[in-house]
Amino acid sequence: MFTPPFIEKLQFAKKILLAGMGGGFDVFCALPLYHALKAQGKQVHLAxxxxTALRATRAREIEEGLFVVSHRTPVTVGYFPEAHLSQFLHEQGHDSTIYAFEKRGYRQLHAGYQHLADALEVDTIVLVDGGTDSLMRGDEDGLGTPEEDALSLVVVRDVEHVEQKLLACIGFGVDTFHGVCHAHFLESVAALTRRGHHLGTFNLLPDTPEVQFYQQALDFTHASMPDRISIVNSSVLGGIQGDFGDRHYTERTRGSELMINPLMGLYWTFDLMGVAERNLYLDDLLHTESMGDVWRAIERFRNRLAEIRPWKDLPF
Known part of the structure; x- marks a missing residue:
């Protein structure tokens, strides 16, 4: 009872890759895990x-579509959260290396992940989703922003020579902004629980060193990119700090109604292979060469469905 299965699995891990699966600022959602695992003396890598338009930067490409960002990488473009996070890590005395995957199709992303898993000899990959739409199976009313999540999911499913593959979601409620029905998310959690793939849920508390590290990293990056405030991470940290209701942290959300709440600070954790098994369209992505191909593959799958499951309001 006192040790969720997810935490127990990480206790046995020695070399861990934490990867933001949905793009953008998702890697920041892995920072509390990063801080805690590093404090235990484990080898932890971030991806x-x-x-970012990585080819317009001076990041070093080590495999097709896979780039190395460090504190020495100059910021030559306006949007580059990985570079700012790398600088923050360096100033905190951590290894500043962040591996950045270009937004491409299945073949390129799989090759990049496989190269990284082999080179780093990782025994565990944890995909981290800022939000909860990675659990949508494909036939729901709203899928949120599924392209990056689904592609990361199928790619890591197929990576070889890795003992453990895990998934952690944080930010319950934030995907309402993107049209996700959270009753469908909870239905997915229930289905994964029945199959033994739900590995526990645990929350982040504001005064812990892990959350303070997370907050400092986000503040540092926001100060460097003030016009690109992260909606997801600001909402998650707002929920952790006790904000509630229709709170806005950036002008980008003005005009919409948000529901900041304490559940946003929960990590929901799963066996990745179980989540992938439940998804209805992952194999449709195997021949994609671009994110446009991924989007079209999902649209074709949706058009073949006899029925889309309608929105459900939560009765509380």
């Missing part, structure tokens, strides 16, 4: 499916 992210990047929204």
């Amino acid at each position: 992210n499916l990047s929204f």
